[in-house]
Amino acid sequence: MGWKIVEIETADRLRLFLDNLVIYKDNDKIIIPINDIDTLIIDNIQINLSIQLINKLADSNVNVVICDKYHLPNTQLLPFIGNYNSLKILNRQLNWNHQYKSNLWKNIVKQKITNQIELLSHFGYYGEKTKEIELLLHDIKDYDISNREGHAAKIYWHTLFGIDFNRRDEENPINKYLNYGYAILRSYFSKSIVKKGLDPRISIFHKSFHNHFALSSDLMEVFRTIIDFEVIKIVEIEKMKKPWFESKQKLIECFNKRIIVDDKEQFINNAIDKFIDAIVNEKKLPKLIFPFYEWN
Numbered sequence: 001m002g003w004k005i006v007e008i009e010t011a012d013r014l015r016l017f018l019d020n021l022v023i024y025k026d027n028d029k030i031i032i033p034i035n036d037i038d039t040l041i042i043d044n045i046q047i048n049l050s051i052q053l054i055n056k057l058a059d060s061n062v063n064v065v066i067c068d069k070y071h072l073p074n075t076q077l078l079p080f081i082g083n084y085n086s087l088k089i090l091n092r093q094l095n096w097n098h099q100y101k102s103n104l105w106k107n108i109v110k111q112k113i114t115n116q117i118e119l120l121s122h123f124g125y126y127g128e129k130t131k132e133i134e135l136l137l138h139d140i141k142d143y144d145i146s147n148r149e150g151h152a153a154k155i156y157w158h159t160l161f162g163i164d165f166n167r168r169d170e171e172n173p174i175n176k177y178l179n180y181g182y183a184i185l186r187s188y189f190s191k192s193i194v195k196k197g198l199d200p201r202i203s204i205f206h207k208s209f210h211n212h213f214a215l216s217s218d219l220m221e222v223f224r225t226i227i228d229f230e231v232i233k234i235v236e237i238e239k240m241k242k243p244w245f246e247s248k249q250k251l252i253e254c255f256n257k258r259i260i261v262d263d264k265e266q267f268i269n270n271a272i273d274k275f276i277d278a279i280v281n282e283k284k285l286p287k288l289i290f291p292f293y294e295w296n
Contacts (some may be wrong), residue, residue, distance in 0.1 A: 007041040044066040055171040063191040073183035089197035102142040105205045109149045114155045115225040122292040129159045135175045168275030181251040189216040192276045260289035
């Protein structure tokens with residue numbers, strides 16, 4: 001099922017009352033049952049939260065994301081207790097062998113590049129560049145040691161946003177939209193990873209002493225085009241003329257979309273759970289189809 005994504009920008013304080021989130025603003029208040037909330041995004045550094053509310057949100061497995069003064073996701077609330085069988089699952093995760101991780105990463109890269117080709121085709125970019133990416137898709141080796149993913153990404157971004165586009169350019173407003181959406185996407189994966197008993201620090205491919213969510217960074221690769229789709233619309237169709245808060249809302253609403261998982265429609269949060277279930281049980285990854293044609 002789908003639940004509410006609640007974003008709060010203007011409020012004085014947030015409190016808990018009878019298993020409800022209560023939002024106070026001046027002399028008004030809004031009451032939302034916590035059991036109806038999937039994700040809570042707090043985008044105002046002046047808002048005051050009660051400890052009682054924080055504990056209830058954690059107990060209810062609500063995905064809580066707190067933004068910094070630049071309105072970018074900065075903190076995520078994750079409970080210490082995620083899964084009753086977490087020690088057994090963690091031991092299996094620690095014992096993932098080289099061959100398993102190699103095959104898993106290869107399949108993740110294949111699915112990611114396939115999604116990029118589909119997205120480019122949907123927006124009418126099919127041609128010489130997408131054919132180049134297709135050649136890379138059929139040349140992925142174990143662990144993607146020849147970095148077909150990186151080569152495909154370069155062609156993908158240059159096709160979408162021009163030859164001068166650089167994903168590392170923090171001053172480019174396109175990257176602001178992408179990074180915001182990816183941060184929310186990563187929070188969904190981190191929430192599900194902890195819930196399923198995995199440790200988000202123990203990765204398949206991404207490695208960094210500063211990244212506490214390396215496994216989330218690995219697994220979300222397949223789902224990135226969900227964010228890309230909306231950012232392309234913001235850049236190419238809306239020409240980035242709308243205020244930041246309106247476009248940001250579109251990125252949040254991405255997570256109410258549905259995708260096809262093994263021939264069945266699923267909300268994105270459920271699809272992520274099923275994707276991670278396959279990892280936990282070391283089974284074949286589910287077949288994912290992103291119906292871009294239905295998202296306009």
